[in-house]
Amino acid sequence: MSTEPLAGGPPLEPVPELSAAIARLRLVDHHVHGATPHDLSRREFEELITESDRPVPEWMTQFESQVGYAILRHCAPVLGLDPHCSPAEYLARRARLGAEEVNRRLLGAAGIGHYLIETGYRGEEILGPSGMAELTGVPADEVVRLESVAEQVAASGCGAAAFAGRFAETLWERTRTARGLKTIVAYRYGLDFDPAPPSKEEVAEAAGRWMAGGGRVSDPVLLRHLIWTGIERGLPLQFHIGYGDPDVDLRRSDPLLLRGLIELAEPSGVPLLLLHCYPYHRQAGFLAQVYPNVYFDVGLGVNYTGARSTAVVAESLELAPFAKILFSSDAWGPAELHHLGAELWRRAMSRVLGGFVAEGEWPAERALRVAEMVGAENARRVYGLGVEA
Amino acid sequence: MSTEPLAGGPPLEPVPELSAAIARLRLVDHHVHGATPHDLSRREFEELITESDRPVPEWMTQFESQVGYAILRHCAPVLGLDPHCSPAEYLARRARLGAEEVNRRLLGAAGIGHYLIETGYRGEEILGPSGMAELTGVPADEVVRLESVAEQVAASGCGAAAFAGRFAETLWERTRTARGLKTIVAYRYGLDFDPAPPSKEEVAEAAGRWMAGGGRVSDPVLLRHLIWTGIERGLPLQFHIGYGDPDVDLRRSDPLLLRGLIELAEPSGVPLLLLHCYPYHRQAGFLAQVYPNVYFDVGLGVNYTGARSTAVVAESLELAPFAKILFSSDAWGPAELHHLGAELWRRAMSRVLGGFVAEGEWPAERALRVAEMVGAENARRVYGLGVEA
């Protein structure tokens, strides 16, 4: 990992030994997607380093953003370039090396010990768990997206009355070796849904409406049903929260809207993992403190805030007990995002925790302990991954 | 107070003279509860250093949190231990000293000049105002919780039609020497209540429903009536806002929801004090700037963010005029929380205000003036406490 300071710059970390130990940690990336095996044009690359789904306006470049600057800074050295080279130099080098070598280098330098790969979004364009495991040489297990399973069931031509049964059956089958489930109810409806499980009749009726109309599953009755079936399945359940692409109504993506569901799901013992959460990560920290079944991370928000990710990570270390915070990159596509997720998180933790140590608030051992918990140990416990091989 | 830097650590404060002056301030803790006179088991202790009301899961300890680390860091030296000792060492030492000696040491080192003690929550388990005054040797006055008075009136077997009269009578009697009132409408309903005073008929009807059903007062009509009766009583009125235990729906606890009430109450001249406010403290600062009758603190949020409380205090020093910000600990039970509230606030103010001075933005005298206002002077003026004896 490229943790050496720029020539002539000041020291990057308040406590170098702590930073070095954090740099050596083998992380569990508990919510990530595959890397793309394809070479990318400049247009394609720029469209993959933003959550916008609109074309990049001709008067701007996505490289002039926090994530763009961070890619140049932290990924260029991994490809053998000076940090802070130009976008054109970077992309030319990337093209010359080819996607496979780029992926090998960037993923190799990320220091991940275990990937939990969510396969529900445009999975045919990127590497799946086995491809990621092969490329990186570390275990890569699957997290299954509830909405994708439901849409496969619908596409297979199932009747409305049979939907609930067929969904459950397919979900159990699809998750035989999966480590977790994921829901994107935040995208498809919002988090302000009725938290109670719907009745069989409601589900059949909603399934009928959906199948007649077609399209993605977005009926709140059905989405609730998927979630409750997921809770019954019993695997840790990830929720997209907060920041994401423009499909999300960010206002209806505040994790506090999940309070009712959290309380109803509490007796099941199923861990609920709130992903990203920006700009509601303090609200997520509150939920993680008061409810034993709630966990959270600041995933996607770390990459996209670049040099400011230190502040975001710092804000995530407030109310929640340290056993309830996890690490993820939420990378999808360019391996730069997989690499940056780990690199920026290590830098942020080094600076924030090192700051606590330097201010005399924490001893260094406790700082390292928190980094180990958040970086790997909590995920290993929640998902039952065992100790690293 | 344990403000000495750890051996070999960097200086803790940007402006040591300012920090020293802040360390000497005699604070007014304008919203606090009593310390527990009982010894505490590890389980009991851990359950009192979180806002969660759930048992601590067996795979975690509340000591691995910001408040846990802060207790070890700042309270251990007061009990004669090294900072950052282990939880087991800390609790063993605590047990050996006994609750009385622990309370004496921790409260004594907190540097409080006047306590305003809210007695409405499980008051029988903790010291009351007289017990606190005796233990600390400084004045301890009472803040009366409106909902507790209402529940005492109901428990005394009052009829629905007589409720309003009996409540007013009891409130006047109970507050003869009180300094303030408190409402927990945020817990019992939410802050999104109709701000207007209810009619006599509505109150009687709601009282009838409540007395028939029993339980805690949670009807919004009654809660509004308590608040308006409190405003009529004329004492400064504290509102629980934001962060608290899982009874609170944090989403419905945004202080901006009080706008209607604030405007209706403005002509009364009664000071409205918004407590804690995390993560909505910036919203509270806005209200404190634009409405003359609004004040706020970041009470509970300071203890529970530990090494991050500097950031929370900094964010509280933005929009509000400095005459509108107060200090409180909101401690309940273990005297560690009373001690930490003061200690972390002093450290945060030293660092934040010292930072303004070090950056050349404020002269040191103005920084100290703000610490004096927030730490004591504003509360002395609002509650009519006079100058310190």
Next chain:
Amino acid sequence: MSTEPLAGGPPLEPVPELSAAIARLRLVDHHVHGATPHDLSRREFEELITESDRPVPEWMTQFESQVGYAILRHCAPVLGLDPHCSPAEYLARRARLGAEEVNRRLLGAAGIGHYLIETGYRGEEILGPSGMAELTGVPADEVVRLESVAEQVAASGCGAAAFAGRFAETLWERTRTARGLKTIVAYRYGLDFDPAPPSKEEVAEAAGRWMAGGGRVSDPVLLRHLIWTGIERGLPLQFHIGYGDPDVDLRRSDPLLLRGLIELAEPSGVPLLLLHCYPYHRQAGFLAQVYPNVYFDVGLGVNYTGARSTAVVAESLELAPFAKILFSSDAWGPAELHHLGAELWRRAMSRVLGGFVAEGEWPAERALRVAEMVGAENARRVYGLGVEA
């Protein structure tokens, strides 16, 4: 500009060359009002350095606030006084120099290259665009407030059925040389309005109701109509968002409420500029990332957070591409606010961007590039101002 450190103080900026370059930038203040040409009593002055519209309570002074301290620190030297002089000394000096000389000095030292002056608020009390251009010697163009135009049309005695036509006609006429439009729908109703353009019949009916009742325009149907007519006009459209005077219900001023309108307006290509946004500036940054037609600034929030404005500016540099962030002061009245807006922004950018450079995250040239974009270039492109003369 007074960027010299106080005698004996530590260095103010992590990268002095960057700070010096930022100090030399000629900014475009893309949302500002005129300076007052009148001398001000202490009462008048204090009432103009807060967003509160209430009298200043006798137990406090607005000088004891972030903006008050910042005025003493940064404006006193421009008037030839020591920084951190007393309010009385400051105001005595101000009175002795007279408003014209005070304006000349403070505006002259602000380093603005182009003003975009919003004329819709109490414009008769302050300098207009031509007065500002004359005083400062730089171009000052107009931004026209939609609601003021509508109220002028109504005041001219127009019938309900004719309102829409007369409003459009007057708007086109009034904006012949204007650079932009502004709406204060946040003040008059809230941002939670139906985003679709109303029908002709709805507009005529609402105009009839309004003209019968009189007063300011606050009917959401009419406000929507003004906005959609503004979008048809095609000039960049500014929205008051977030922090402001107590007329605003801050809770209904979250920019995320504009999502529907943003999407409906997207095909028009009209730039939507979200002003101030505090405390919702991270939400604004999200919108600016995912929607090509959204821009934002932290205008008013910079002045009123004073020594804390560094944090606010830092938080504005997270999700949005740097081509989507602008600078404004939103000053109205005392030229201190015009001066501070620029001065505090330069200091904040110097410290935040300089911090990224010092930490090895960004090269200094990229930091300066971002300051140039946010400070002037983006506004020049959006408003078609051309390069500086």
